[in-house]
Amino acid sequence: MEISGSANMGWARVLIGGMCLVVLCGAPGRVAAQTTGQQATTQLDPAQQGIEVAAAKPDALALPDAPLPSLEGGAPLSASSSLQTYAQNQPPSTGPSLGDLGLTPADTEGSAARQALMDRRTHMLKIHQRLGLITVIPVAAACISSVGAPPEKGNYSDTTSRDIHIALGATAVAMYAATASYAIRAPRVSHEPARGGVKWHKYLIYIHAPGMVLTPILGAMAYNQISSGQKVHGIASAHSGVAVATAASYGAAIIAVSWPIHLKF
Amino acid sequence: MKKNSLLLFLLLTLPVYTLLNAQPPVPDQTWKLDQSSLTYHMSHPMHEVDGTSHAALGKGVCHAGQCDFLVAVAVKTFDSGDSNRDLHMIQTTRGAQFPIVQVRFRLAQAGLNSPTLDCDLEVQFAGNTAHYTHVIFQQTINGAAHHITGVVPATVSDFKIDPPTFLTIPIKNAIPVRVDMVWHAM
Numbered sequence: 001m002e003i004s005g006s007a008n009m010g011w012a013r014v015l016i017g018g019m020c021l022v023v024l025c026g027a028p029g030r031v032a033a034q035t036t037g038q039q040a041t042t043q044l045d046p047a048q049q050g051i052e053v054a055a056a057k058p059d060a061l062a063l064p065d066a067p068l069p070s071l072e073g074g075a076p077l078s079a080s081s082s083l084q085t086y087a088q089n090q091p092p093s094t095g096p097s098l099g100d101l102g103l104t105p106a107d108t109e110g111s112a113a114r115q116a117l118m119d120r121r122t123h124m125l126k127i128h129q130r131l132g133l134i135t136v137i138p139v140a141a142a143c144i145s146s147v148g149a150p151p152e153k154g155n156y157s158d159t160t161s162r163d164i165h166i167a168l169g170a171t172a173v174a175m176y177a178a179t180a181s182y183a184i185r186a187p188r189v190s191h192e193p194a195r196g197g198v199k200w201h202k203y204l205i206y207i208h209a210p211g212m213v214l215t216p217i218l219g220a221m222a223y224n225q226i227s228s229g230q231k232v233h234g235i236a237s238a239h240s241g242v243a244v245a246t247a248a249s250y251g252a253a254i255i256a257v258s259w260p261i262h263l264k265f
Numbered sequence: 266m267k268k269n270s271l272l273l274f275l276l277l278t279l280p281v282y283t284l285l286n287a288q289p290p291v292p293d294q295t296w297k298l299d300q301s302s303l304t305y306h307m308s309h310p311m312h313e314v315d316g317t318s319h320a321a322l323g324k325g326v327c328h329a330g331q332c333d334f335l336v337a338v339a340v341k342t343f344d345s346g347d348s349n350r351d352l353h354m355i356q357t358t359r360g361a362q363f364p365i366v367q368v369r370f371r372l373a374q375a376g377l378n379s380p381t382l383d384c385d386l387e388v389q390f391a392g393n394t395a396h397y398t399h400v401i402f403q404q405t406i407n408g409a410a411h412h413i414t415g416v417v418p419a420t421v422s423d424f425k426i427d428p429p430t431f432l433t434i435p436i437k438n439a440i441p442v443r444v445d446m447v448w449h450a451m
Contacts (some may be wrong), residue, residue: 094334095369101322103337103365110362120354125353189352196347257349258431261311 010025018243095222114189121186128182133253135179138172146240162223169219169243176212176250200256204249218242284324289346294374296334298323302445303338307345309364310436316354323446336368336446338392340390357429358391362406366390368417380404384421386417395423402444409446426436 043248145168148161194202218239222232233241301321307314320342325334342362345351355361367389372382382404386397400414420438421428428435 004353004434053281055268065300074435095371096324096326096335097447098335098367100324101335101337103322108358108365111363115356115359115361118361122356189346192348194348196350198347224431237394258311262313263311 001262034082117187118189121189123183124186128179128186131175131179131182135172135175136251137249138168138175140169142246143243146243150232159227162226165225166219169216173212173216176208180209197256201253204253204256207249208246208253211242211249215239215243217244252255267386294325294327294332296323296325296327296332296411297450297451298336298446299449300447301336301338302443303343303439304443304445305343306443307440309431310434311431314345314350316343316351318342318344321446323448325448327350327377331428332372332374332377334368334370334372338366339364340372353429358424358426360391363390363392376403378406382415388417388419390419391424391426393424395419409449411449413444413446413448415444417444 011180044248142165143163145165151162152158194198218236221234221236222239225232288295298321300319301323302317302319303316303321304317307316318338318396321336321338323336324332325332327333330365334387340355340358341351342365343351343354345354357444369387369389370384376382382402384400388395388397397417399420400415400417402413419440419442421436421440422438428438430436
């Protein structure tokens with residue numbers, strides 16, 4: 001009994017010594033694996049890594065709760081796919097900076113003055129848009145009323161229809177001028193050439209702007225000729241043609257900035 | 266004698282065990298965004314508009330198993346095919362005052378080769394910050410190139426942007442951003 005007891009003690013010492021060595025030699029590896037979390041999966045294939053990542057996430061739940069996804073203002077995000085978050089996936093508070101990307105302060109710093117300029121431009125162009133759409137009404141009315149403007153069968157004395165046409169035409173020209181003034185006075189914020197529909201919108205100015213000047217001049221000439229009992233002749237006879245071209249190009253200019261239209265309600 | 270041989274065996278085998286058990290140190294890594302295509306989609310009852318930027322810059326830094334990424338793109342680089350609309354977009358999103366859109370996210374370095382990436386995004390845009398959790402991106406790895414695609418479910422209201430109107434009808438709130446990027450480890 002004495003001998004077997006001492007032998008057992010000896011074995012126990014060997015085992016304890018061996019276990020201590022195991023702990024001393026093996027522990028750093030395990031500790032490293034625990035502290036670095038998913039580093040242990042680097043040698044696995046991608047599918048296994050996914051499993052390992054999923055398995056590692058519950059460990060992260062022991063960390064303090066991550067803030068719930070929300071706007072800074074506090075309103076919840078409907079777009080968020082889930083409210084469950086993991087600390088390890090939280091966006092970092094540190095990391096690369098804009099400077100690391102090669103961006104200079106000149107690239108990243110905004111300008112409140114430039115923003116104010118753009119706000120003013122947008123405000124003026126919105127008025128331009130609104131007035132332009134309203135101007136369609138007198139332009140269309142002037143075109144329609146032109147049917148009754150010429151003297152009927154040599155009756156040069158009845159001027160009512162002609163007067164209505166003149167009034168509508170004058171209103172159209174005045175509103176067109178007001179519309180144009182907002183576009184002209186809007187601050188220019190880019191010197192790049194126009195692209196897209198606005199390019200055609202600008203090209204069409206070369207038709208309807210001179211047309212809006214010529215049409216009333218030719219109309220006044222025609223009016224004077226009719227008032228003096230003459231038949232409309234000379235350049236004044238181009239009044240209706242110029243007016244139609246002007247109205248058509250004006251309409252095209254509106255469509256140009258609205259195209260393409262995809263109705264989808 | 267037996268004790269000594271066992272002790273010797275343990276002493277000889279333990280270093281081998283230790284070597285097998287030890288974790289290889291994960292090296293610090295830097296990632297660079299090589300190519301990108303970010304496309305926002307805007308819906309209006311009369312218009313469907315896509316604006317694309319290929320000018321995003323990005324960098325990722327991995328340290329201690331965690332990778333912090335930053336993607337930045339200038340608001341003015343988005344092209345919808347209409348210069349007037351683009352200028353209006355810059356004005357509406359306060360792009361002159363806040364010219365850069367920044368997206369930050371963190372990923373575990375071990376998961377960078379996964380076919381899907383689950384990202385929690387912090388997006389700074391128009392002077393506001395919004396968080397999008399669990400945005401899934403698909404990844405295909407072709408050699409050193411990591412091709413990432415996905416959609417960020419952004420909305421106009423997330424960034425307190427007044428939705429622009431056309432004929433007094435505002436655009437839809439959702440402005441999803443399609444992401445198509447190629448990253449390289451440096």
